[in-house]
Amino acid sequence: MKVSIIAFTDNGMEIAYKLSNSLSESNDVDFTRCGKGALSTWTEEHFSTNDALIFIGAIGIALRAIAPYIKTKTKDPAVVVVDELGQFSIPILSGHIGGANELALQIAEDLGSIPVITTATDINNVFAVDTWAKSQGLNILNPECIKLVSSKLLKGESVHVKSDYPIQGNLPKNVYLNDLEDSNAGYDVIITHKDLENERKNDTLLLVPQIITVGIGCRKDISFEAIESSILNILESENYHILAINALASIDKKANEKGILEFAKKYDLPFNTYSAEELNSLEGEFTKSEFVKSVVEVDNVCERSAIMESNGKLIRRKDTCDGAGVTVALAINDPNISWGK
Amino acid sequence: MKVSIIAFTDNGMEIAYKLSNSLSESNDVDFTRCGKGALSTWTEEHFSTNDALIFIGAIGIALRAIAPYIKTKTKDPAVVVVDELGQFSIPILSGHIGGANELALQIAEDLGSIPVITTATDINNVFAVDTWAKSQGLNILNPECIKLVSSKLLKGESVHVKSDYPIQGNLPKNVYLNDLEDSNAGYDVIITHKDLENERKNDTLLLVPQIITVGIGCRKDISFEAIESSILNILESENYHILAINALASIDKKANEKGILEFAKKYDLPFNTYSAEELNSLEGEFTKSEFVKSVVEVDNVCERSAIMESNGKLIRRKDTCDGAGVTVALAINDPNISWGK
Numbered sequence: 260m261k262v263s264i265i266a267f268t269d270n271g272m273e274i275a276y277k278l279s280n281s282l283s284e285s286n287d288v289d290f291t292r293c294g295k296g297a298l299s300t301w302t303e304e305h306f307s308t309n310d311a312l313i314f315i316g317a318i319g320i321a322l323r324a325i326a327p328y329i330k331t332k333t334k335d336p337a338v339v340v341v342d343e344l345g346q347f348s349i350p351i352l353s354g355h356i357g358g359a360n361e362l363a364l365q366i367a368e369d370l371g372s373i374p375v376i377t378t379a380t381d382i383n384n385v386f387a388v389d390t391w392a393k394s395q396g397l398n399i400l401n402p403e404c405i406k407l408v409s410s411k412l413l414k415g416e417s418v419h420v421k422s423d424y425p426i427q428g429n430l431p432k433n434v435y436l437n438d439l440e441d442s443n444a445g446y447d448v449i450i451t452h453k454d455l456e457n458e459r460k461n462d463t464l465l466l467v468p469q470i471i472t473v474g475i476g477c478r479k480d481i482s483f484e485a486i487e488s489s490i491l492n493i494l495e496s497e498n499y500h501i502l503a504i505n506a507l508a509s510i511d512k513k514a515n516e517k518g519i520l521e522f523a524k525k526y527d528l529p530f531n532t533y534s535a536e537e538l539n540s541l542e543g544e545f546t547k548s549e550f551v552k553s554v555v556e557v558d559n560v561c562e563r564s565a566i567m568e569s570n571g572k573l574i575r576r577k578d579t580c581d582g583a584g585v586t587v588a589l590a591i592n593d594p595n596i597s598w599g600k
Numbered sequence: 601m602k603v604s605i606i607a608f609t610d611n612g613m614e615i616a617y618k619l620s621n622s623l624s625e626s627n628d629v630d631f632t633r634c635g636k637g638a639l640s641t642w643t644e645e646h647f648s649t650n651d652a653l654i655f656i657g658a659i660g661i662a663l664r665a666i667a668p669y670i671k672t673k674t675k676d677p678a679v680v681v682v683d684e685l686g687q688f689s690i691p692i693l694s695g696h697i698g699g700a701n702e703l704a705l706q707i708a709e710d711l712g713s714i715p716v717i718t719t720a721t722d723i724n725n726v727f728a729v730d731t732w733a734k735s736q737g738l739n740i741l742n743p744e745c746i747k748l749v750s751s752k753l754l755k756g757e758s759v760h761v762k763s764d765y766p767i768q769g770n771l772p773k774n775v776y777l778n779d780l781e782d783s784n785a786g787y788d789v790i791i792t793h794k795d796l797e798n799e800r801k802n803d804t805l806l807l808v809p810q811i812i813t814v815g816i817g818c819r820k821d822i823s824f825e826a827i828e829s830s831i832l833n834i835l836e837s838e839n840y841h842i843l844a845i846n847a848l849a850s851i852d853k854k855a856n857e858k859g860i861l862e863f864a865k866k867y868d869l870p871f872n873t874y875s876a877e878e879l880n881s882l883e884g885e886f887t888k889s890e891f892v893k894s895v896v897e898v899d900n901v902c903e904r905s906a907i908m909e910s911n912g913k914l915i916r917r918k919d920t921c922d923g924a925g926v927t928v929a930l931a932i933n934d935p936n937i938s939w940g941k
Contacts, residue, residue, distance in 0.1 A: 267747075268720060268754050317719040318692045319700075326667040342718035349690065349716060351659045359660075375690060375716050377683035378658040379609060413609050 264290035271315035386431035427597035452503035469505035474565025489580035508568035565590035605631035612656035727772035768938035793844035810846035815906025830921035849909035906931035
């Protein structure tokens with residue numbers, strides 16, 4: 260986690276120094292002393308690039324500094340305030356998804372301060388679906404529905420979860436799994452890599468595991484547009500959500516293929532490539548092409564690289580994308596989800 | 601103080617109800633339960649019109665709700681968050697000037713919760729110049745300088761205050777009064793009704809007591825522009841700050857004079873009027889006019905009404921404002937300032 264600390268006084272700097280030592284065991288930490296007029300600049304620079312900001316000082320100062328940059332629960336960094344005597348450690352933004360509650364608890368332990376946790380699910384010891392989703396690597400599609408789930412649990416009502424995958428461990432209190440009729444109706448939470456955005460009810464929380472890997476083959480100097488429309492068309496035809504993609508893969512000869520690199524950047528996905536030798540080492544049934552083999556010495560690029568990257572199984576074999584000069588295959592992994600954090 | 605409370609859950613509503621009872625002894629209190637999507641509307645409506653907002657819930661929810669409306673330390677309402685178990689009472693905005701720290705302490709006492717005060721001067725038991733200025737009715741002209749004063753005191757350095765008025769009580773630790781050479785140089789804080797905005801150093805905190813009363817006489821249907829330029833010109837010629845004005849006064853025949861009412865509204869000043877009988881009852885030397893007496897049965901309107909309103913002494917006698925149809929006089933009161941709150 261990239262953590263930046265800012266302090267305003269000598270006392271504050273002592274705390275910043277102590278925290279920097281303890282937190283840097285498992286984080287990338289820097290700390291700074293705020294000069295005259297420098298707070299807004301520092302905040303603007305660090306808010307969008309950091310995972311967490313720690314202000315050693317008054318909550319009001321921190322709040323006024325971050326207010327202009329606040330966007331959304333799923334993107335904003337964790338913000339924790341520690342008073343300059345180190346008496347309190349207070350998560351003020353992104354308590355759950357951003358991890359501010361956890362960070363504040365760790366700081367409180369390091370400094371011997373009181374953690375001031377105010378999120379209702381935590382203080383009532385109730386299952387916090389957003390913290391849980393984050394810990395399980397599930398993308399939250401509609402964060403505005405988190406509060407509907409939390410509200411039911413806080414009132415002692417039942418919450419019904421539908422999952423397309425097994426979930427290990429004991430169910431949290433008042434949470435039920437796949438217990439309704441076999442459709443999506445009536446569920447409060449649905450966990451799936453399918454794209455349900457158009458058919459869902461407005462108050463169903465949708466969680467998407469990143470479990471699909473896209474294998475790509477293509478002509479040299481293929482355009483970004485050809486890559487993008489090919490991949491999106493296939494996802495749409497299978498009704499898979501774009502946020503279910505976890506990586507792109509190809510053969511090493513494509514490592515600098517601009518259209519793929521641009522796609523990877525736009526959708527914030529890793530792009531890994533493998534040598535012909537590695538791809539050939541895979542055993543199994545692949546859609547063979549003598550032409551491809553004559554060019555890159557592998558009988559199939561997209562299927563093999565998808566499997567090589569994911570270590571999963573093919574759910575869509577090679578598609579030539581209507582002759583766009585691109586081939587795409589999709590592989591899937593079983594997600595590893597459990598009720599424990 | 602106008603206080604509005606919002607809660608999100610059953611637990612929260614119980615706390616809101618309890619708080620509403622205890623706080624309404626000395627405040628105007630209302631409370632509400634937040635419906636779906638109603639938080640931003642509620643916040644927008646209450647932020648600008650209330651002295652204090654209390655959120656019973658998570659800090660993050662309160663912070664995201666108020667962020668778009670935050671303006672400045674001297675205007676924003678106090679905002680206090682109480683978690684929904686009532687464990688903590690946390691001032692998050694306007695701790696000093698807005699009174700959030702004091703409110704949070706009161707709430708903590710009412711609920712038996714822990715007050716989470718994070719402003720450095722409070723937790724270090726150091727003189728807080730902004731809280732003090734507020735308690736003494738002093739307008740803070742340049743709130744960005746508050747932190748320079750607090751910072752010196754937190755470091756154990758001396759702070760030099762120049763005041764044009766006597767200040768009762770014992771000096772706070774490390775605070776010195778009128779101890780430098782007889783100019784404004786070197787002072788960290790200057791308390792005066794003089795307009796020093798152009799000659800001050802950038803890092804001198806300027807505090808202005810509201811002690812000047814403007815008495816006004818005028819022709820019927822006088823324009824707002826004539827009223828405004830007359831008053832501002834006289835203030836400028838005396839080098840008095842507009843924020844030192846505490847009220848406008850005239851004879852009752854002018855109670856509905858539009859130009860004066862518009863001026864009162866623009867500068868947020870009370871406008872009070874007195875009968876001819878009341879004005880005549882004043883003893884003392886006034887600039888007499890037979891013409892005025894023939895019209896309104898008082899020999900002078902502006903001087904008499906200024907004294908009637910302020911019960912102070914004249915510091916600028918009747919000025920005819922270059923024949924603009926307006927007469928203006930200024931009266932002044934001694935401010936009652938003490939170091940104790």
